[in-house]
Amino acid sequence: MSTPETQSKPKAARRKLVKEAVSMPKQKPDVRAHNFDEVALGYSEEQAVAEANRCLQCPKPQCVPGCPVEIQIPQFIKLIQERKFEEAINKVKEKNSLPAVCGRVCPQEEQCQMNCVVGKAGDPISIGRLERFVSDYELAKGVDAPPLPLSTDKKIAVIGAGPAGLTCAADLAKLGHAVTLLEALHIGGGVLMYGIPEFRLPKHIVQAEIDYVEKLGVKLQTDALIGRLFTIAELFEKGYDAVFVGSGAGLPQFMGVPGENLGGIYSANEFLIRVNLMKSYLFPEYNTPIRVGKHVAVIGGGNVAMDSARCALRLGAEEVCIVYRRSREELPARKEEVENAEEEGIICKFLANPTRFTGDEKGWVKAMECICMELGPPDESRRRRPIPMKGSEFIMDVDTVIVAIGRTPNPIIQRTTNGLETTKWGTIVVNGETGRTSLEGVYAGGDIVTGEATVISAMGAGKRAARSIHEYLTEKQKA
Numbered sequence: 001m002s003t004p005e006t007q008s009k010p011k012a013a014r015r016k017l018v019k020e021a022v023s024m025p026k027q028k029p030d031v032r033a034h035n036f037d038e039v040a041l042g043y044s045e046e047q048a049v050a051e052a053n054r055c056l057q058c059p060k061p062q063c064v065p066g067c068p069v070e071i072q073i074p075q076f077i078k079l080i081q082e083r084k085f086e087e088a089i090n091k092v093k094e095k096n097s098l099p100a101v102c103g104r105v106c107p108q109e110e111q112c113q114m115n116c117v118v119g120k121a122g123d124p125i126s127i128g129r130l131e132r133f134v135s136d137y138e139l140a141k142g143v144d145a146p147p148l149p150l151s152t153d154k155k156i157a158v159i160g161a162g163p164a165g166l167t168c169a170a171d172l173a174k175l176g177h178a179v180t181l182l183e184a185l186h187i188g189g190g191v192l193m194y195g196i197p198e199f200r201l202p203k204h205i206v207q208a209e210i211d212y213v214e215k216l217g218v219k220l221q222t223d224a225l226i227g228r229l230f231t232i233a234e235l236f237e238k239g240y241d242a243v244f245v246g247s248g249a250g251l252p253q254f255m256g257v258p259g260e261n262l263g264g265i266y267s268a269n270e271f272l273i274r275v276n277l278m279k280s281y282l283f284p285e286y287n288t289p290i291r292v293g294k295h296v297a298v299i300g301g302g303n304v305a306m307d308s309a310r311c312a313l314r315l316g317a318e319e320v321c322i323v324y325r326r327s328r329e330e331l332p333a334r335k336e337e338v339e340n341a342e343e344e345g346i347i348c349k350f351l352a353n354p355t356r357f358t359g360d361e362k363g364w365v366k367a368m369e370c371i372c373m374e375l376g377p378p379d380e381s382r383r384r385r386p387i388p389m390k391g392s393e394f395i396m397d398v399d400t401v402i403v404a405i406g407r408t409p410n411p412i413i414q415r416t417t418n419g420l421e422t423t424k425w426g427t428i429v430v431n432g433e434t435g436r437t438s439l440e441g442v443y444a445g446g447d448i449v450t451g452e453a454t455v456i457s458a459m460g461a462g463k464r465a466a467r468s469i470h471e472y473l474t475e476k477q478k479a
């Protein structure tokens with residue numbers, strides 16, 4: 001005789017909670033500290049399936065609202081559980097045109113993974129690592145573009161080929177629009193190419209994702225500095241129906257302390273551009289030398305500081321010290337990358353800030369005076385304000401300093417576009433939902449709107465703007 005229990009619809013078998021994530025194989029710290037090869041080596045098929053099997057497939061997944069580009073996370077993970085890797089990457093790519101990049105550098109711990117239900121009892125599901133796995137699986141097999149819709153005959157100019165511009169361009173192309181991506185540099189990718197080092201994000205991975213965006217029909221025009229080559233008004237005169245500005249925040253900030261112009265003191269921008277884009281780490285094979293001394297100080301505590309420090313170490317520095325004015329708790333860099341940096345031997349000196357630099361008779365930096373800081377109440381950034389402690393000055397012997405204290409928006413477009421509303425920080429003012437600026441037909445997103453943020457937030461902004469541009473052009477056609 002059947003009981004009410006056995007009569008009810010059978011439930012899917014419950015997965016057993018596995019608290020520990022499958023760890024990601026990495027190069028050993030003492031080995032990787034001397035090469036520019038990728039640190040994290042990626043999951044094997046077996047590891048990826050084991051990690052995917054930890055996912056509980058929640059009926060109301062909390063991870064999806066944490067993803068700015070709205071990837072259907074449980075679905076792609078389920079496909080990995082079923083070993084349908086090709087279908088899994090196709091599911092990811094419905095929403096994300098740069099998955100191999102995001103799988104490597106997105107701060108998942110503060111987004112999708114932060115909300116993961118499994119994370120309440122143990123490690124959250126390693127969504128980023130799984131995204132990387134399926135992307136690399138596809139890259140190894142060769143990437144095809146999906147079938148594209150009929151052309152709408154609408155022309156859109158996208159300024160800047162960083163994550164915001166690439167995403168906006170890809171989404172518009174998928175909707176049938178003719179998109180030209182106008183990039184100031186000789187190469188696309190923005191910070192992904194010129195900022196983030198090879199050992200965290202190999203250039204061939206970024207290039208493969210740019211190639212995919214081009215396969216969608218996007219025309220990439222490099223060496224096109226908008227504001228100089230053409231203004232936005234001239235782009236409309238040339239027949240574009242809408243413009244998206246994704247020109248980023250690439251201007252370095254300095255501290256404004258005495259001696260900052262001495263030789264051997266770099267902005268992180270200059271240092272990383274030389275190392276990454278001009279390949280000075282391969283000197284003399286590539287002809288851009290870079291001077292890195294024995295005792296290097298890096299000022300700042302973000303991803304840019306960590307990347308600069310780890311590059312300096314790989315370029316032969318004996319000691320690299322990160323000097324940060326707040327404490328470990330406030331460090332803005334990704335936790336995983338701080339751990340990697342410390343494993344490699346990077347020293348972190350907290351609660352200290354440079355006050356002046358002194359040089360030798362030839363004008364090269366030889367010492368840095370710092371002052372100790374204590375933390376007061378939170379400031380406008382909601383982090384505790386660092387306050388100098390009178391009389392606590394100390395000297396550090398340094399022969400190279402890299403300043404990584406932040407970057408501000410690139411200003412050319414704002415200066416050459418009449419009527420474009422900007423803030424006092426030089427960022428472009430937009431409607432947060434649509435990315436629409438004060439000018440009709442002109443949209444913006446990414447670091448040029450928010451100030452320096454993250455790859456995925458720039459991509460989310462590019463996606464929202466693409467949707468709005470499509471709606472704008474559709475409405476205009478009807479009118």
Ligand code: FAD
Nearest residue numbers: 160162163164184190191195226248446447453454455458
């Ligand atoms: P960008 O990536 O800056 O791209 C803007 C593009 O516009 C550039 O290619 C630029 O050349 C072009 N451009 C500028 N002006 C013009 C013009 N007038 N005409 C034509 N083209 C123009 N984020 C993370 O999420 N995770 C990380 O681990 C991480 N690490 C980082 C490490 C470093 C060293 C740096 C510098 C940043 C890092 N970030 C990280 C931040 C992240 O890279 C940025 O938030 C993101 O790249 C912003 O994207 P974007 O498209 O708005 O701008």
